Amino acid sequence: MTFAPLSSDFYGYAENLLTDREKDAIMAIREWGEREVLPVIGGYWERAEFPAQVIAPLAELGTLAFAWDETKPFENSAVFRGFVALELARVDASVSTFVGVQNGLVAGTLALTGSAEQRAEWLPKIASAEVIGAFGLTEPLSGSDSARGLRTTARREGDSWVLNGSKRWIGNATFSDITIIWAKDEADGQVKGFIVPTSTPGYVATKIEGKISLRSVQNADITLTDVVVPESLRLQNANTFRDTAAVLRQTRAEVAWAAVGTAIGAYEAAVAYAKQREQFGKPIAAHQLIQEHLVNGLGNITASLGMVVRVSQMLDAGEQRDEHSALAKAYATSRMRETVAWARETLGGNGIVLEHHVARYFADAEALYSYEGTREMNTLIVGRAVTGEAAFV
Structure with a gap:
């Protein structure tokens, strides 16, 4: 596949910094986006709907967890991964945001703060889109001050944790299978992370309506009412906000x-x-x-x-x-x-x-x-x- 530099890449960064294999991957993403996404995305944006048909091709193109040993399709650089984000946003920022949540926030959290067993179990499912993830950090009353201001709590009860609180602006959350929930441990006051299946009793996600930006992204308000999560779904290496x-x-x-x-x-x-x-x-x-x-x-x-x-x-x-x-x-x-x-x-x-x-x-x-x-x-x-x-x- 012949690599075609973007005219907007005026100094030729991609041409000079990417490997041939990375260039081929970028061209496959670009051609797919221009062919399948750009002609239809305006209608989805206007209706505030996410084009679900893009998820499987995004997985096939290797965009959903390509930085980690368990799931990366080939050796690649952070510069390449940046150009993937660029190419997707060049077509549509909502599709790019979906990938950013699935690949960066969810896969990244699992890779950086999960145990070896959690990485092995969840990362392949994220990469293949068998499991869609969301990332629950921001709250109605806590955004920029999340390091100290989280109000969602986690209480240890035997081999389980009980989560209570709320989250806001959580992308993918209306259709995710799991959500990474960050909560403050009542015992030590430290922020910890949990893999929460969205089918868990007490977990409710409600779509945020009336947006004028990223309308295709399905942001949600989440409420957590006595949500019980087993210790096996606590991210084993997420013990303070520094890990977040x-x-x-x-x-x-x-x-x-x-x-x-x-x-x-x-x-x-x-x-x-x-x-x-x-x-x-x-x-x-x-x-x-x-x-x-x-x-x-x-x-x-x-x-x-x-x-x-x-x-x-x-x-x-x-x-x-x-x-x-x-x-x-x-x-x-x-x-x-x-x-x-x-x-x-x-x-x-x-x-x-x-x-x-x-x-x-x-x-x-x-x-x-x-x-x-x-x-x-x-x-x-x-x-x-x-x-x-x-x-x-």
Whole structure:
């Protein structure tokens, strides 16, 4: 399969950094997304439905748990995994988010905090999509302060745990088979993780309605009322919030990659529109102000891509710290927000209708800007690193 560099990858990162096998995998994902997802996703977005038919192909393409020894289809780099997130978000951020939850948050949690037995049991099921997962950390009254502010509790009773509390904004949760629930142990006050089958009595997930962003993602409110979980489903290596943070450090960088992909999707749609839309007797692409919008967007994409590439290289080298992924997430999502706005402006009135795709990217960018750590919180994480002073409230 011949690798075709994206015109938006202006400095040729993918061409120069990916192996031939990684390039083949990227092209398979790109061709599938452009053929099967892009033509239909607007309707699903408008109806606030998730296209369930994409799940099996995503598993076949090897996107659902490709970082771990038990399930990775071939040796691959963190840079490659970032380009997978980019390619998926370039087509649709909701599909990219589904993969981010299944592959990053759920598989990542199982791989980093599960026992060897738990890894062996659950990771292959996640990779094949036999089991769909969700990640339950955020709560109605606890988001950025999850390290200290979790209100969901876990109480040990013999060989079981009893969970009580609530979660909010939990992606995939309306149709997941399991949800990773993070709860504070009543005995020692430490955050622990649990694999909770969604069929467990007392577990209720209710879809959040009325969203204007990532409408195809099935976010839910979850209530846990005396939910009994056996000790065998407690994540054996998740004993403090530091273990939770180890998962988020990795996934935060992939959200930055998805932000670059979202910006690219909007940018490419704007370039295509500008070439065919005529005003004053010529394509609007020939007008100076339109070219400025496009070049500004390309500059944002190129700068952000350089940052996320380096962060992923640091992950491969074991050098990535919280502040590194935090800066990438804060910067890339901010530049994405600007880029999708310039794309929308390039299309004029047509920029607010789904037909030309830009409206979807424009709206979806708002969710990526906020989840996996707001710009403000990631800024403070970096600020603490550069000053030595914690400015958290």
